[in-house]
Amino acid sequence: MSLTQIAKRFLHAPIRRASGWKRTHPSADRNSQPIAEALLAQVDKQTPNLRLLEIASGSGQHVGYLAPLLPNISFQPTEVERSQFPSIQAYATDCATCNIKLPLYVDITQTVDQWQPDTLGAVKAGSYDYMFNSNMMHISPWACSVGLFRAAGQLLKSSGKLFTYGPYAQDGVLTPESNVRFDAGLRSQNAEWGVRDIKDLKPLAEQNGLKLEKITDMPSNNKFLTWLKL
Template sequence: MEKPDAPSCAKNREPILGVLRDHFADCRAVLEIGSGTGQHAIFFAGQLPHLTWQTSDCPENLPGIAVWLVDAALANTPAPLVFNVLETWPERRVDAVFSANTLHIMPWPAVERLFARLPEILSEQAKLVIYGPFNYGGAFTSTSNAAFDAWLKEKAAHQGIRDFEAVDALAGQAGLRLLEDRAMPSNNRCLVWQRTGA
């Protein structure tokens, strides 16, 4: 099959890499939730060879991810996992979790479930990095984000840009402390949390 292509990956991968270099320097095992095409995975795994980068997504996306992984032939990218946050979670511990452009696609109950179950897989002091658009104080940060939110809701009513405060509250309930909220291109953010307890 042809490799799936998400043009946004090429545009945002360098700024995200800067965040990962800062916060994943001492990490070893990363679980990427919602790997999409797999393009982020091979780029980050190639640039950060000290990490084992575990991709995961819904079954229909795994063949496309596998094509990218096989073509890149990196030693630190195992085969992708089938993973739906509302279903069975992998039985493993990781010291880093990464997810890009997923929270505004998932139904809100799935976002709640994601954070509620993270403590089951995060080791002590593990890091969580989430990339995507967020609202602050209940307001859009740009007209383009407002238009994007409207487009998302036209596609599916359960989709939409999430409020940073609501997401950070879920993280706090899961024992995660916000370390950084970094501005990204195209009115996106990179949010970094760390687990504070065992």
């Protein structure tokens, strides 16, 4: 059965009535399937009771797409914008496989021990098999990237994986020209934003016990990076 067939099977299955309302974004509509294909190629699809922590879940659209494809994995969404919680909760409620937990408030610039007490009950050192972060690093201060790798170093199990998705420069080179213009536009909006260079992320990973394992080229000039916890 193809990924498209699996997605249709679950996304069109009878669902429980959502307790909130779902937000959708055209970019997530476009990239959900490519992200799912990259993720499914690198995760354990058989072992039960695995755990994935998503940082910066936004509307919940990605977790809503991914969770039904991986019923053996419990997905924990997080978000710093509480206004997104009703949408995430709606995706969790409507999930046919019932493997999306309610969202937790997480400010990724804070160390794990500073996260809210109710978060600490669900987030313990070395307790996650996977982490996932999409389209955050280029529209957030560098401190968010620092916090993401710091959290991955603390929360992932040995041989666990952090997956990050978005536009990236590589060894000082940003291509194509559309990404160069995109980067300039971001920096004009906020001097702390901008497309990150993979060479600058590698030291962050190494400082936290991770290494870059794989770079997957994606549609629309994005990349799917796989970071392995040593």
